[in-house]
Amino acid sequence: MLAFIIRRxxxxxxxxxxxxxxxxxxxxxxxDPIHNMVGQEATAAEREQLRQDLGLxxxxxxxxxxFVGNALRGEFGLSYRMARxxxxxxxxxxxxxxxxxxxxxxxxxxxxxxxGVYTALRRDGWLSQFIMSASLIGVxxxxxxxxxxxxxxxxxxxxxxxxxxxxxxxxxxxxxTGLLTESGLKSLIMPAITLGLYQLTLIMRLVRAEMxxxxxxxxxxFARARGLSDRAVxxxxxxxxxxxxxxxxxxxxxxxxxxxxxxxxxxFQWPGVGLLFxxxxxxxxxxxxxxxxxxxxxxxxxxxxxxDLLYFAVDPRLRVQRSGRGH
Amino acid sequence: xxxxxxxxxxxxxxxxxxxxxxxxxxxRRGTLVAIDDVSFDIARGExxxxxxxxxxxKSLTGAAIIGLLEPPGRIAAGEVLLDGxxxxxxxxxxxxxxxxxxxxxxxxxxxxxxxxxxTVGRQITETILTHRDIGxxxxxxxxxxxxxxxxxxxxxxxxxxxxxxxSGGMRQRVVIALALCAEPELIIADEPTTALDVSxxxxxxxxxxxxxxxxxxxxxxxxxxxxxxxEAADRVAxxxxxxxxxxxxxxxxxxxxxHPYTRGLMGSIPVLGADVHRLxxxxxxxxxxxxxxxxxAFNPRCTEAFARCRS
Numbered sequence: 001m002l003a004f005i006i007r008r009x010x011x012x013x014x015x016x017x018x019x020x021x022x023x024x025x026x027x028x029x030x031x032d033p034i035h036n037m038v039g040q041e042a043t044a045a046e047r048e049q050l051r052q053d054l055g056l057x058x059x060x061x062x063x064x065x066x067f068v069g070n071a072l073r074g075e076f077g078l079s080y081r082m083a084r085x086x087x088x089x090x091x092x093x094x095x096x097x098x099x100x101x102x103x104x105x106x107x108x109x110x111x112x113x114x115x116g117v118y119t120a121l122r123r124d125g126w127l128s129q130f131i132m133s134a135s136l137i138g139v140x141x142x143x144x145x146x147x148x149x150x151x152x153x154x155x156x157x158x159x160x161x162x163x164x165x166x167x168x169x170x171x172x173x174x175x176x177t178g179l180l181t182e183s184g185l186k187s188l189i190m191p192a193i194t195l196g197l198y199q200l201t202l203i204m205r206l207v208r209a210e211m212x213x214x215x216x217x218x219x220x221x222f223a224r225a226r227g228l229s230d231r232a233v234x235x236x237x238x239x240x241x242x243x244x245x246x247x248x249x250x251x252x253x254x255x256x257x258x259x260x261x262x263x264x265x266x267x268f269q270w271p272g273v274g275l276l277f278x279x280x281x282x283x284x285x286x287x288x289x290x291x292x293x294x295x296x297x298x299x300x301x302x303x304x305x306x307x308d309l310l311y312f313a314v315d316p317r318l319r320v321q322r323s324g325r326g327h
Numbered sequence: 328x329x330x331x332x333x334x335x336x337x338x339x340x341x342x343x344x345x346x347x348x349x350x351x352x353x354x355r356r357g358t359l360v361a362i363d364d365v366s367f368d369i370a371r372g373e374x375x376x377x378x379x380x381x382x383x384x385k386s387l388t389g390a391a392i393i394g395l396l397e398p399p400g401r402i403a404a405g406e407v408l409l410d411g412x413x414x415x416x417x418x419x420x421x422x423x424x425x426x427x428x429x430x431x432x433x434x435x436x437x438x439x440x441x442x443x444x445x446t447v448g449r450q451i452t453e454t455i456l457t458h459r460d461i462g463x464x465x466x467x468x469x470x471x472x473x474x475x476x477x478x479x480x481x482x483x484x485x486x487x488x489x490x491x492x493x494s495g496g497m498r499q500r501v502v503i504a505l506a507l508c509a510e511p512e513l514i515i516a517d518e519p520t521t522a523l524d525v526s527x528x529x530x531x532x533x534x535x536x537x538x539x540x541x542x543x544x545x546x547x548x549x550x551x552x553x554x555x556x557x558e559a560a561d562r563v564a565x566x567x568x569x570x571x572x573x574x575x576x577x578x579x580x581x582x583x584x585x586h587p588y589t590r591g592l593m594g595s596i597p598v599l600g601a602d603v604h605r606l607x608x609x610x611x612x613x614x615x616x617x618x619x620x621x622x623x624a625f626n627p628r629c630t631e632a633f634a635r636c637r638s
Binding site for chain 2: 316
């Protein structure tokens with residue numbers, strides 16, 4: 001088990017280095033950084049001086065090593081557009097994205113599992129059929145359309161929810177939260193639904209398919225033949241086996257919720273890192289883009305690591321390796 | 328194709344009595360009759376062998392008795408009596424209390440019969456606690472006793488192991504312990520040795536025989552292995568295309584089979600040392616469920632059929 005964790009950690013470091021190389025490549029290959037920094041009137045000598053000062057004349061591997069070293073200390077330089085340290089800008093925006101992603105992720109997971117189990121157990125009920133048909137809408141409607149529809153209905157017509165922004169926030173240390181104010185919570189509802197709907201339907205359909213599969217297995221038949229109650233069979237035996245593949249998918253989905261909150265944040269003008277990234281692209285703000293890339297990769301790597309550890313916790317076949325076998 | 332009327336050893340009410348059982352599967356293209364007019368009894372402590380080809384309806388009969396027919400299959404006619412009481416009409420919750428407690432079932436493949444995520448001890452105690460009003464500690468003690476009884480070495484340690492840590496034969500022993508844990512009166516063993524190594528098969532059959540004798544448990548032993556029947560069963564029922572071809576004491580059926588199908592079946596078993604160049608082969612194949620001929624289902628393949636067999 002320890003060997004497994006160490007191996008996974010080493011793999012994670014490799015992945016991060018690869019991503020760092022791509023981020024570093026952004027600086028080198030999307031335009032000349034000097035050109036972006038100095039004005040039109042700068043002389044060739046001044047440019048060369050700046051190039052020397054910034055270490056841009058050093059060999060590429062050395063520059064990359066410097067980039068990685070800085071990244072490890074959380075330094076990604078100054079934002080071209082805002083002239084502030086990139087790390088500060090991102091940290092300011094991160095709580096908004098994380099809160100949004102977490103709320104919609106947890107909601108999607110909880111509702112998705114519950115509905116998936118329900119539709120699997122009551123396969124032929126009219127409510128199950130309805131939920132399954134409705135879930136097709138969630139799968140097929142593009143995110144921005146759902147967001148715009150929600151805004152039209154609840155913000156424009158009914159005027160019960162705010163159309164954009166995060167509402168009032170409360171500061172706790174460096175973290176700003178919108179979960180403690182009424183306007184903050186109200187503002188969260190529509191973006192969370194928009195962001196979570198697709199994941200919800202995906203998880204629900206996955207849980208349903210897995211559950212139907214598990215309900216057909218011999219150990220479920222045997223559990224019934226032993227007279228265990230439906231509750232014990234469905235929730236004690238079937239559900240736990242269903243969740244193994246769900247853990248993997250859910251982990252990846254939570255990662256992508258954070259990474260691809262961009263569309264939702266744009267539709268609702270949600271002040272998170274996704275919106276920051278979109279503006280960074282518009283203004284070719286390379287340090288911000290590079291830092292965002294590294295941050296998202298880090299989140300994915302961490303989530304994958306957690307998923308692998310969860311597998312160990314749930315599945316004894318991985319936990320106990322080759323002990324006591326062979327009778 | 329009627330079984331002899333006197334297939335029941337003399338005595339009082341049989342433990343299990345299946346009367347004119349008919350199982351149907353409604354489909355879009357009409358109703359399939361999977362089991363038609365099957366009747367037999369099992370006495371207390373008796374081992375009834377059930378043989379037949381794949382698809383003859385052996386397992387389906389077992390599933391119907393224990394009330395686990397998969398929809399859309401349903402009992403269309405006939406009855407299942409346990410100790411003289413009809414059980415095929417019981418509401419689901421009361422039938423559930425009979426399962427495991429009075430009638431247990433053992434499945435074919437021990438590798439897939441156990442939930443991989445729970446220790447065998449947990450699965451046994453869970454079953455005991457479902458049927459008995461005893462405490463956790465007592466149930467665990469009982470689980471260890473059961474594991475010892477089915478011949479698992481070091482049961483006090485093995486009780487905390489997961490199914491994947493046991494070999495196939497050992498897992499089937501665990502399955503037997505699970506089937507026995509509430510002291511049922513009848514065990515339906517659905518091909519309990521088919522998935523096992525030949526060397527382990529004999530051990531499992533011996534174990535099953537010994538335990539059922541000790542606990543005076545009746546067994547319905549579903550198999551297509553005549554060797555297992557000869558070894559373990561008191562009586563044998565031969566099924567063909569959802570009907571009972573013949574039922575009687577094992578010795579009688581093996582040595583003097585009455586029905587031509589049974590004769591074909593017995594003739595197709597290779598005998599060591601016998602000077603036979605070719606085994607008997609029954610021409611053709613078992614009819615599909617939607618094309619069962621009128622009269623005796625076997626008549627198109629039968630070399631001895633006469634007019635009455637065809638109507």
